[in-house]
Each structure stands twice: as structure tokens, then as C-alpha cells.
Amino acid sequence: MSATVISASGAGGFGQYMAEVSTWVKYGMDITQVLLNNSELGKISKEQRAGDWDVWQTSLHDPSFADFASSCGALGIREESREELDKALARAIAHPGPALVEIMSDAQLI
Numbered sequence: 023m024s025a026t027v028i029s030a031s032g033a034g035g036f037g038q039y040m041a042e043v044s045t046w047v048k049y050g051m052d053i054t055q056v057l058l059n060n061s062e063l064g065k066i067s068k069e070q071r072a073g074d075w076d077v078w079q080t081s082l083h084d085p086s087f088a089d090f091a092s093s094c095g096a097l098g099i100r101e102e103s104r105e106e107l108d109k110a111l112a113r114a115i116a117h118p119g120p121a122l123v124e125i126m127s128d129a130q131l132i
């Protein structure tokens with residue numbers, strides 16, 4: 023039996039486990055990773071603000087996660103446009119193997 027898996031994460035969370043993309047490729051796993059990249063550990067910033075603290079050490083210097091996925095042999099798509107997003111997600115889900123859609127987003131929206 024096979025299943026399509028759709029996973030969603032932030033860039034910080036994904037960055038902890040990103041080496042596994044090569045495992046997805048090795049075993050031809052049909053996984054679509056939806057990656058919301060706001061260049062920040064946004065939830066932590068939000069918690070710091072909520073506690074009336076300064077936002078501290080939460081910005082990220084990210085690689086191109088779409089390029090990283092491509093370099094592993096997966097389909098990697100970087101998306102900056104809301105209008106093109108549905109098409110990008112549909113393309114990734116239809117891809118018969120691992121795919122990653124890196125959505126460039128705004129940390130202030132958390």
C-alpha cells in the first residue's frame with residue numbers, strides 16, 4: 023500500500039531534520055513538504071513579545087530550501103507569489119516522489 027504524505031513546517035523546524043530529504047529520495051517516498059519560510063523562529067519571537075521581552079536571537083540565515091531539495095534529487099519549488107501558490111502546491115502533490123514547496127512568508131503574520 024502506498025500513501026501520499028503532506029507535511030507542513032516552519033523553516034526552523036524543518037532545518038533540524040532536513041538531511042532526511044535524501045532518505046525520501048533514496049526510498050522514492052511520495053512526500054510533499056510545505057515549508058513556510060519567514061526567516062525567523064517566529065513562534066519564539068511571538069512568545070518573547072507576549073512576555074514583554076525583547077525579541078532576541080530568533081532571526082535565521084537560511085539556505086535556499088528549494089535548491090537544497092533539488093540537490094538531493096527531490097522536486098524543489100520556491101514560491102513568493104500568492105497567485106501562483108495553488109499551482110505550485112498542485113505540481114508538488116502530483117509529483118510522483120518527494121517534493122518541497124518553499125513559501126516565502128512574513129514573520130509579522132504569525
Ligand SMILES: Cc1ncc(C[n+]2csc(CCOP(=O)(O)OP(=O)(O)O)c2C)c(N)n1
Pocket residue numbers: 031032033034035036058060062063064065066132
Ligand atoms: C524538537 C523541538 N525542538 C524545539 C522546539 C521548540 N520550538 C517550538 S517553535 C520553535 C521555532 C519554530 O520556528 P519555525 O519552525 O521557523 O516556525 P515559525 O514559528 O517561524 O512558523 C521551536 C524551536 C520544539 N517544539 N520541538
